[in-house]
Amino acid sequence: QQQVRQSPQSLTVWEGETAILNCSYEDSTFNYFPWYQQFPGEGPALLISIRSVSDKKEDGRFTIFFNKREKKLSLHITDSQPGDSATYFCAAERYAQGLTFGLGTRVSVFP
Amino acid sequence: GPKVLQIPSHQIIDMGQMVTLNCDPVSNHLYFYWYKQILGQQMEFLVNFYNGKVMEKSKLFKDQFSVERPDGSYFTLKIQPTALEDSAVYFCASSLAGGLGEQYFGPGTRLTVL
Numbered sequence: 001q002q003q004v005r006q007s008p009q010s011l012t013v014w015e016g017e018t019a020i021l022n023c024s025y026e027d028s029t030f031n032y033f034p035w036y037q038q039f040p041g042e043g044p045a046l047l048i049s050i051r052s053v054s055d056k057k058e059d060g061r062f063t064i065f066f067n068k069r070e071k072k073l074s075l076h077i078t079d080s081q082p083g084d085s086a087t088y089f090c091a092a093e094r095y096a097q098g099l100t101f102g103l104g105t106r107v108s109v110f111p
Numbered sequence: 112g113p114k115v116l117q118i119p120s121h122q123i124i125d126m127g128q129m130v131t132l133n134c135d136p137v138s139n140h141l142y143f144y145w146y147k148q149i150l151g152q153q154m155e156f157l158v159n160f161y162n163g164k165v166m167e168k169s170k171l172f173k174d175q176f177s178v179e180r181p182d183g184s185y186f187t188l189k190i191q192p193t194a195l196e197d198s199a200v201y202f203c204a205s206s207l208a209g210g211l212g213e214q215y216f217g218p219g220t221r222l223t224v225l
Contacts (some may be wrong), residue, residue, distance in 0.1 A: 004154070033214070034214075035144055036216070042218050042220070043115070043117075043202055043216035043217050043218045043219050044154070044202070044216045045112065045215075045216070046112070046213055046214070046215060046216075049213065071112075089153075089154070097156075097159075098144060098146070098156025098157075098158075098159055098167065098169065099144075099148075099154075099156060099214060100156065101131075101153045101154040101155070102153060103152070103153045104153070
């Protein structure tokens with residue numbers, strides 16, 4: 001049983017468009033949600049994160065929207081660039097425990 | 112950003128042998144983690160470690176697994192003996208804080224058990 005689900009599995013956008021990645025979770029005790037970006041052959045790199053007390057977090061072209069009631073969140077990548085082509089993982093954590101990861105969304109940005 | 116290093120990048124061993132995976136965490140970080148990712152599946156938490164002790168472990172952290180960080184050197188994951196199902200990519204991570212702290216990951220060690 002997957003505790004963190006991501007959709008879509010893969011996503012293709014053109015340069016300059018907004019990519020929207022979705023994530024949902026089962027356990028309401030999760031209270032921290034980081035998103036990681038991973039390029040082939042590398043480890044996941046922390047991109048942006050949000051705590052459950054907030055409903056939005058913005059960092060440059062990356063924005064997390066969080067809906068605690070529905071246990072859903074999304075990552076928006078505005079003005080997508082070819083260098084954003086990577087796999088993006090949504091993760092969830094409850095205090096002082098390990099991260100629970102989703103399966104990831106593979107994003108391809110074409111020029 | 113902060114870098115976590117892992118040695119080796121690849122390891123091939125025969126079933127039943129012992130293997131040690133090494134992690135060089137971010138220098139001032141205090142919390143250390145191991146995750147396991149089988150091809151095509153999500154990354155799964157194995158264990159976290161702080162102040163010389165295992166703080167939490169998942170059901171994937173079998174009795175054959177052990178972790179240590181002797182004298183502030185590498186943070187290691189030892190598997191003894193190895194089994195075929197241990198084949199996976201193992202990621203090390205470290206964080207400065209333990210509660211909801213930002214975890215920084217290494218590039219992973221691909222372990223193949225024959």
